[in-house]
Amino acid sequence: MKNARLLYYLLVSCLLFAFNSCSDPGAVIDDNMALPNKVWPYNNHVGYNFKIDDVNAGYNFYINLRVTGDYKYSNLFVLISDPVKKKPAARYELKLARPDGQWLGKGSGNLYSFRIPFKSNYKFPAPGTYHISIEQNMRDNPLHEVSDVGLRVEQAR
DSSP, rough: OOOHHHHHHHHHHHHHHHHHHHOOEEEEEEEEEOOOGGEEOOOOOEEEEEEEEOOOSOOOEEEEEEEETTTOOOOEEEOOSSSOOOOOOOOEEEEEEESSSSSSSSTTTTTTEEEEEEEEEEOOOOSEEEEEEEEEEESSSEESSEEEEEEEEEEOO
């Protein structure tokens, strides 16, 4: 029994190490938040903090999104705060499907994953920790069949 438990913990540790070692060195942040019951209400603002050290580099920003095949729209409107300026959040339309209904993301089972750019070659004014929040801005509240919402920030190449 103790050997089986030790083997289990060793296997889990090896898997976690393997997943962490595969991370992209160009990514400042690439994180996703699972939404409980695949429901995204207006008041659930998904926020991310990240640190910028190199202000000479440009940065690309992406929304990571996963929806189920039962998501009933071909797009999703979001409000995204600016990491530097204290102004109202900008509204973005995320295109998820073609007019014929074919999903634009990558499918796995009943989930479709998207990585959608929303800023490119963005320059930060100073090193430091920055914050971005994302909120859904659709007519439905809550919005159903959204599994995960995330943010990726990477150095522009």
